[in-house]
Amino acid sequence: QKEVEQNSGPLSVPEGAIASLNCTYSDRGSQSFFWYRQYSGKSPELIMFIYSNGDKEDGRFTAQLNKASQYVSLLIRDSQPSDSATYLCAVNFGNEKLTFGTGTRLTIIP
């Protein structure tokens, strides 16, 4: 069974601080990893994707992948109230499909 695990939260972070979201997955052969942001009542919106070990930065967002330890994380620097949402981790296990975690609910406190 291929699984993606996330802490459901809620995770509360003061405005301006760094929010750190973590995700673990069950299969070492996994190929690609995605972070989606989902506001309440809305559809998922792609934030980042990462394929290789290490860090990938895009503006205030950094994705970190460690395939040996089977985790992927998302860092959000200078957190803003508009970052308050549920963040979904998704993994392509090489079977043409994405498997989603249940998401971490992030709240940025002004």
Place this chain on the structure above:
Amino acid sequence: DAMVIQNPRYQVTQFGKPVTLSCSQTLNHNVMYWYQQKSSQAPKLLFHYYDKDFNNEADTPDNFQSRRPNTSFCFLDIRSPGLGDAAMYLCATSRDRSRETQYFGPGTRLLVL
């Protein structure tokens, strides 16, 4: 702008009354997916089309069917909706199947009375 469009955004139906949800895309992507998402749960893949090749998930109820008449359009048919089928239905597309990013439409929220 190229995008994934879903209609309607909100759909109310009666228990047992067939309903069809539609999805269209201007991205010219080969793959189209249908997900069901209930509150505080992960999106659950129902099926996907790679071009005209239909791929059903093993645990998708027979009550759910899909059609893809052309590259741009894909439909989700729920033949006899039950109360447990109330959910957000998400359509997504990707250029290809392996490693490709999936792009989601705005979703259709289905309410079953």
